[in-house]
Amino acid sequence: MTSDSRDQLLPLYALLYEATVRRTLEEDLGLAGDLTTDAIIDKGARAKGSIVARSAGRIAGLEIAISAFRLLDSSVEAEILVPDGRDAAAGQVLVKVHGPARPILSAERTALNLLGRLSGVASATRDIVSAVLPHRAKVVCTRKTTPGLRALEKYAVRAGGGANHRFGLDDAVLIKDNHRLLAGSLTEAVRRVRCNVGHMVKIEVEADTLAQLGEALSLAVDGVLLDNMSTELLAQAVKAAKGRLLLEASGGITRETAAEVAATGVDLLSVGWLTHSSPALDVALDLEPGP
Numbered sequence: 001m002t003s004d005s006r007d008q009l010l011p012l013y014a015l016l017y018e019a020t021v022r023r024t025l026e027e028d029l030g031l032a033g034d035l036t037t038d039a040i041i042d043k044g045a046r047a048k049g050s051i052v053a054r055s056a057g058r059i060a061g062l063e064i065a066i067s068a069f070r071l072l073d074s075s076v077e078a079e080i081l082v083p084d085g086r087d088a089a090a091g092q093v094l095v096k097v098h099g100p101a102r103p104i105l106s107a108e109r110t111a112l113n114l115l116g117r118l119s120g121v122a123s124a125t126r127d128i129v130s131a132v133l134p135h136r137a138k139v140v141c142t143r144k145t146t147p148g149l150r151a152l153e154k155y156a157v158r159a160g161g162g163a164n165h166r167f168g169l170d171d172a173v174l175i176k177d178n179h180r181l182l183a184g185s186l187t188e189a190v191r192r193v194r195c196n197v198g199h200m201v202k203i204e205v206e207a208d209t210l211a212q213l214g215e216a217l218s219l220a221v222d223g224v225l226l227d228n229m230s231t232e233l234l235a236q237a238v239k240a241a242k243g244r245l246l247l248e249a250s251g252g253i254t255r256e257t258a259a260e261v262a263a264t265g266v267d268l269l270s271v272g273w274l275t276h277s278s279p280a281l282d283v284a285l286d287l288e289p290g291p
Contacts, residue, residue, distance in 0.1 A: 009085040016151045017064045024110045034106040041101050048098035048290030053088040054282035058126040060084050060159035061118030065111035072103035085159045098290050118156040119281035125160025128255045135262035140165045144272035153275040175205040190219045238265035
C-alpha cells in the first residue's frame, strides 16, 4: 500500500482487538474500579466531548479507541471525523463522543493510550513510505512488536501506507543465521525445511554476504533478507539476483537513509523500529457536561 492508496485500508475485525482492549481496561480499573470518577460523578451524569490530535500525524486506531468506551457502556455514541489512514493537523478533532459520563472518563486513558500508540506507528510509517515513493520498494514491518499488540501495530503500519512482513512464526519460513549455523549450512537448512513444510509455504533466507546470496540463488528460495549490507553491496546483490527472487534490505534503515537503500533496487525495506520505537502521537479527550 502506498500513501495514495490509503482508501483501500481494510478495517480490523473487532474480534482481533476487543480482548486486548478488555485486558487493558481491566489493568487500569483493577478490583475496585475508578475510585475518582465513581466518587465525583453522579451515576446518571452525561458528557460530550472530542478526541483531539494535539500534534499532526497519521491516524490509526479510532474504532479500537471507541471500543474502550463501549466495552464499559454500549450506549456511548461516537462520530468519527478523521478516519484511520488519513492525516490530521495539530488541534484537529478526530472523533466526537457523548453518553454516560462515568464510562467515558474511566475508559479515557485506555482509549488514548491505544490511539496515540497506533497513530504514532502510522505516522512514522507514512514518513518513511513518503521517502521511498520515487522508487518501487515497499516498506514492511517486522515481528518486533509490543507483546499483545501485534495485530494492532501491524494494522497501524498499513494505515501509514506500509505493508506487513510475517505476523508470526507460523505463516512463512525465514531461515536466519542461527538456523544456518545449527543446521551446518544454508543448503542443509533449506533441505530440512522442504522435507517438513508444506508446498504452499514460502521460504526466505538471511544473507550477510554476497557469497551467501549466491548459495541462496542456487537453492531457488523465494526471497533473501540482505542483513546490514551497505548500499554498495545491496546494489551488487540486486544485479546478481537479476529479479529471480525477492530481495529484502534490513538493518539500521532510517527515514534519512531509506531513499538511498530503495534506490539500490531492492524490493522491500524491512524496518523494525516502526513498531518498537515510534513515538506516540499526542492525543487528548476534551469533555464537558452533555445532554
